[in-house]
Amino acid sequence: MVKIRPASGGGKIVEVEPERLPRWVANFATRNGGIASHHAEGDAWTIESNEGTSASVVWTLAGGLPAGWLLDDDPLKAAEHLRDYALEPRRIAVLLARKGAYSVGIIVDGRVTVSKTDTAYVQGKTKAGGQSQQRFARRREGQAHAAEKRARDAVVAVLGNADFDALVTGGPVEGILEDPRLAKLKPAIHFGDIAEPKQALLTENAYRAIGFAIRIA
Structure with missing residues (x-):
């Protein structure tokens, strides 16, 4: 499913699934009077349309970009090269966290090969005052600390000695x-x-x- 969100500084960012990139580029050309030029610079592949709209394509998994973005003179062929590169087999580790909950695992070719998932209760904030508020705060802190410890131990067990090509994280994983x-x-x-x-x-x-994350301006 395509996701669209506002881009900082104007324009919008469209998230495109790897298989859909060639079709997306073809549709972009149709909607904007054709493609005038395209080039790779830094971590982006930029497509300029004949009507002035530009699309800056970035591979979301930023590490290991191919030299020159595997570009071809034909932008549709270039998009096919990028699609094929993105879909090459990889071992991807994923760590997700959210208040009291975590899930960690390794995905190979779209299949979870090893994982751990757990949800623990962490009390929400209370409007009570005085000693009651302090007691609730201490309880909440203790619950959060215990949940984070379980999450840390799980990540060590799953990823500590594992081999993988990239780590993807989501949510508050800093702790x-x-x-x-x-x-x-x-x-x-x-x-x-x-x-x-x-x-x-x-x-x-x-x-x-x-x-791919595509910024349209």
């Missing part, structure tokens, strides 16, 4: 990754807008990570 045992883990891409962590979301976010 988990502060664990000294996880010092080697460096996220290649982070998504802030995730739902409740579940095993099914591991595959969904791994797939999202190999897609």
